[in-house]
Amino acid sequence: MTESVVRRDPDEAIAAARHLIVRGDEVAKSAPGARDPALVRDRARGLFDQARDLLDDVRDLLDDARGDPEGTNADVGPVVGELAVQVARRMLDLDGADLAETARPTAGMRRAATTVADPDRRPPGQHLTAGFPVLHVGSTPAPRADWTVTVTGRVHDRIRIPIEQLRDDPVTTTSDFHCVTGWSRLDNAWTGVPVASLLARARPRDEATHAIVSGHPAYSANLPLADLGADGVMLAWAVDGRDLDVAHGGPLRLVVPHLYGWKSVKWVTEIRLTERDVPGYWEERGYHMRGDPWQEERFRDD
Ligand SMILES: Nc1nc2c(c(=O)[nH]1)N[C@H]1C(S)=C(S)[C@@H](COP(=O)(O)O)O[C@H]1N2
Ligand SMILES: [Mo]
Numbered sequence: 001m002t003e004s005v006v007r008r009d010p011d012e013a014i015a016a017a018r019h020l021i022v023r024g025d026e027v028a029k030s031a032p033g034a035r036d037p038a039l040v041r042d043r044a045r046g047l048f049d050q051a052r053d054l055l056d057d058v059r060d061l062l063d064d065a066r067g068d069p070e071g072t073n074a075d076v077g078p079v080v081g082e083l084a085v086q087v088a089r090r091m092l093d094l095d096g097a098d099l100a101e102t103a104r105p106t107a108g109m110r111r112a113a114t115t116v117a118d119p120d121r122r123p124p125g126q127h128l129t130a131g132f133p134v135l136h137v138g139s140t141p142a143p144r145a146d147w148t149v150t151v152t153g154r155v156h157d158r159i160r161i162p163i164e165q166l167r168d169d170p171v172t173t174t175s176d177f178h179c180v181t182g183w184s185r186l187d188n189a190w191t192g193v194p195v196a197s198l199l200a201r202a203r204p205r206d207e208a209t210h211a212i213v214s215g216h217p218a219y220s221a222n223l224p225l226a227d228l229g230a231d232g233v234m235l236a237w238a239v240d241g242r243d244l245d246v247a248h249g250g251p252l253r254l255v256v257p258h259l260y261g262w263k264s265v266k267w268v269t270e271i272r273l274t275e276r277d278v279p280g281y282w283e284e285r286g287y288h289m290r291g292d293p294w295q296e297e298r299f300r301d302d
Contacts (some may be wrong), residue, residue, distance in 0.1 A: 010061055010076050013054045017083055020051035024090060031097065041094045048094075052087050052285065055080050059284070081286070085299055088286030092298070095181040121176055121186060123293035129183040134247045137281070138217045141267055143246040149235060151198055153272035154208035159201055163252055166193050166235060175232045175257035177264070178293040190255050192236030196229040198271070208273040212280055213254055216267035220280035222289065223256065223263055225273065232257050235268060260291040260298070 024047035031040040058080050122128065147163040172191045178184045204225060211228045214220045227233070234255045237244055244250030249266025256263040262282045283289055288297040 010058045013058050014076065014079060014083065017051040017054040017058075017087075020047045020054070021083070021086060021090070024048045024051065028090065028094060038098055041097060045091065045094055048087050048090050052084070055084050055087070081300070084284070085286035085301065088282070089299060092181060099182055122184060123178055124296050126178055126182060126184040126293065129185055132185060132248065133179070133183055135179060135181070135261070136266060137219065140247055141216045143250070145251060147251045149252060149268055150270045151202040151273075152270065153211070154205040154275055155273055156203035156205060157201065159198070161198070163237065166252075167237065169193055169197075171234070173232050173234060175255070177255075177257060177261055179261035180287065180291070180293075180298050184293075188255075188257075189240050190234050190236040191238035191241075192234040192252075192255070194231075195233045195235060195254070195271070196231075198235070199225075199229050202273075204273055207275040210274045210277045212272050212274055212278050213263075213265045213268060214270040214272070215249075215253070215265040216269065218281075219265060219267075221254075221263045221265050222274075222278055222280045222283055223259065224277070224290065227256065227259060227263075227290070228271070230256075230258060258292070260288075260293050262287060263291055 024044045027040060027047060028044035031037040031044065034040045058076065062077055062080070145163075148160055149163075149166075150158070150160045152158045170191050171194060172189055173194075174187055174189045176184060176186045177188055208225055210222060210224055212220050212222045213228075232255075235252055236255045237250065237252050239248065244253060249264075249268070252268055253266040254264050254268045254271075277289055279289065283300070286299055288300055291297050
């Protein structure tokens with residue numbers, strides 16, 4: 001149904017997406033007084049999801065039409081981007097409301113958290129979690145031990161490295177992790193290899209300014225090359241002395257502690273250097289292109 005609407009008319013699809021957002025807002029507004037607020041929020045999520053699907057379809061259509069001089073949809077792109085930001089904001093609000101309910105600390109925990117938490121290590125709008133939440137879109141891949149990662153794109157030497165080879169040179173670095181949905185986990189001891197050393201081997205070309213990092217099943221995140229090569233940025237296979245569970249990105253994930261968690265691509269397969277900043281999965285859906293938690297760079301245009 002969605003597709004036929006889009007094929008007929010992108011404007012119609014955009015109108016339908018707007019309508020779904022309004023309906024989602026109405027549902028979400030009724031959650032606090034409801035018997036099962038989480039269930040109501042799920043219904044709102046469903047409506048926002050449908051809006052997101054419609055916007056994705058329009059975006060695909062625009063991509064297909066790119067370069068077509070007869071294309072009449074040039075003015076639609078910014079509207080789709082703006083609506084995607086609106087949907088992303090609402091999804092985060094819903095996640096935040098769920099977290100506030102399920103993770104409400106007991107009085108004792110709250111006291112412990114405030115004494116342990118050095119306020120200098122908690123970015124604005126974040127709360128600390130003692131556990132290790134699992135967060136990703138799509139399904140968890142089947143567990144496997146073998147893995148290969150590629151460094152390619154604007155480099156002098158493309159490299160493909162099997163994980164056994166990476167394991168020859170382990171480094172352990174402790175850092176904090178901040179997810180844009182509001183939780184932060186402090187003092188994670190990641191074991192892996194610094195991405196800077198892989199970049200040095202691949203030798204970025206002069207024109208390389210950014211990278212897009214891809215992972216299973218169909219995920220990606222973009223970041224400036226300077227952030228990718230920064231201290232503490234690693235391809236990791238273990239945390240706190242144990243090999244990564246598949247849920248946390250095992251056997252291999254990227255860790256970018258100084259940016260929001262969505263940049264830390266799990267099940268990482270490719271690091272592609274680019275000469276411009278190409279949005280990844282969440283960035284296309286309204287998240288910030290850089291995502292510095294200390295600047296609260298949660299959304300684009302913030
Ligand atoms: N492949 C992949 N990597 C991903 C994601 C994803 O959806 N797919 N989600 C990101 C987000 S939003 C966060 S906060 C972290 C969460 O890592 P964790 O599940 O180990 O806590 O993974 C990031 N890496
Ligand atoms: Mo996240």
